Amino acid sequence: MKSKLSLSIITPEKAVFADKEVSFVCLPAFEGELGVLPGHISTVVQLKEGLLHYKSGREHGEFSVMSGFAEINKNHVLVLAEAAELAKEIDEERARQAYRKAKDALNVKGDAIELDSALSALKRAAVRLKIAEYRRKKGVRS
């Protein structure tokens, strides 16, 4: 029997993927990458920020995921992430600018809210840059 995985990626702001059929998912788990194939044992893992990629037949895609959780239960993969975006949609130049801007904001003393949001922006930008780099290395073209 050729079973498939169904992948859902949900963030607080929107459901990125709902029950998409895929054949393989690789999650950025807390203690290293975790590949999931159909028939995987039921698991709950904590994710860290990083790259999530999936394959579905000949089609494949990458997502950047900012820390969250994943639940694997009977061929259902549920990813609850604080933010997720398609790697294709990441603009490297913009990410680099955001990175620099966040760094600058951290250097200037502001109030607590500004500092906190700058810090999270910095983290996001760093992950985006990492993913853009990964894509370049693999020579993936959108």
Place this chain on the structure above:
Amino acid sequence: MASIRDIRKHIGSVKSIKQITYAMKMVAAARIKRAQFGILSARPFSDKMDALVGDLYSEMGEEDFKASPAYKLFEEKTMAGAVCLVLVTADKGLCGSFNTNLLKAALAWLKEYRGKKIYVIAVGRKGRDFLKRLKGLDLELHFEMVNIFPRADYAKAEILGGKVIELFLGGNIERVTLIYNEFKSMLTQRIVTGDLLPLQKRVLSSGIEVKRGDFNFEPSKAGLLEALLPRQLKAQLYRVLLESQAAELAARMNAMESASKNAAELIEGLTLKMNKTRQAMITTELNEIVGGAEALGG
């Protein structure tokens, strides 16, 4: 009696007020669509989060659970000396009774805990200003977050949640209560006063169906729960921010709609009055002319 000039001036000013209120209504109406959409898209996340916490809880034995660091968020400290209030209001006025009702509810709550030390976390300018004006209470403004509406996003909720947890774990705090406006429909908002922490009752009562799935956990269950609970709290706060935001827009839309209507009525009344005055003036003038001609002609 007012002269025609005065009445014209009055009509002019009412007209420009009407224009402003009408524009504000349109802006609120345009934004509310997005706000509602935001609530809808935040729902699956918080639902799944609750389900995940429920699963995890049912997988963990009571003993394990008590030993985990996450237990601190559940523990009821009845003898503690302080309480905390999270008050979510709007940043701006002109939205009917939205803020007034909230502040009334907050005042009632504060009266109840008069004797204790109260920490307050204020979201929204109106609530912060109100709390700053209060006197005669053992009140400390722990954290404030203003100017976030109408662009509340998850990052804000995250910061807020972090502060709440930090306060709860750091201080000797019995409970954290949340007061906000819930978006019920376009016409009604409901004020909700609910306990945010400790978690005990809510998580347990959320109806856990025991799924004997024999889950694998990475890292350990306790570690997962510890990481998961703050996130669940933040997801909940995010929902609250969105609800309050939508409720504010709905309240403003209604308030501005009735203001525009009132202005239209006022203009109608004033125009009538102006016409009558003008008519009276013309009649008097005619009378004078006729009287004068008669006096001359004999």
